[in-house]
Amino acid sequence: MALNDRTSLDHGVSLGALPPRGYGDETAIIQRGTRQQHAQERAQDYVEAIAQLIACHGEARATDLARSLGVTHVTVIRTVERLQREGLVTTQPYRSIFLTNAGRKLAAKAKARHETVIAFLEALGVSPSVARPDAEGIEHHVSTETLLAFERFLAKIEKKD
Secondary structure (H helix, E strand, O other): OOOOOOOEOOOOOEHHHOOOOOOOHHHHHHHHHHHHHHHHHHHHHHHHHHHHHHHHHOOOOHHHHHHHHOOOHHHHHHHHHHHHHOOOEEEOOOOOEEEOHHHHHHHHHHHHHHHHHHHHHHHOOOOHHHHHHHHHHHHHHOOHHHHHHHHHHHHHHHHHO
């Protein structure tokens, strides 16, 4: 049986309910952007964690990074190799992990985004214990426009205090 716009799939989805061709162009663009953001999440999380380890302990070792991110040592090594190729970190055998200038900039930007999202959620009345983990996902997907709106909102409520 050939499928056309009015037949049903075995999964109970009516193809007649599908939008016309070309309708999903905006959705496809949004989905592509989301996939690109997902690809950058790990890099942002790693450079932010490396910067924090350096600030707290004076160095960022792979074992400490694995512990702070809740991943295996092997995962850290593979990801750090990728971050090296991307020019965000440098390493030397049996030494710490160091951020490049680009890595430090990305870490600072990621930290600022994270702090803004946490502050915004807490200003809405979300408890800190919920705001912190929620911010982990939101910070990577919020647009610059939305982040600026968060900052304006926070500035307004700060003026009221």
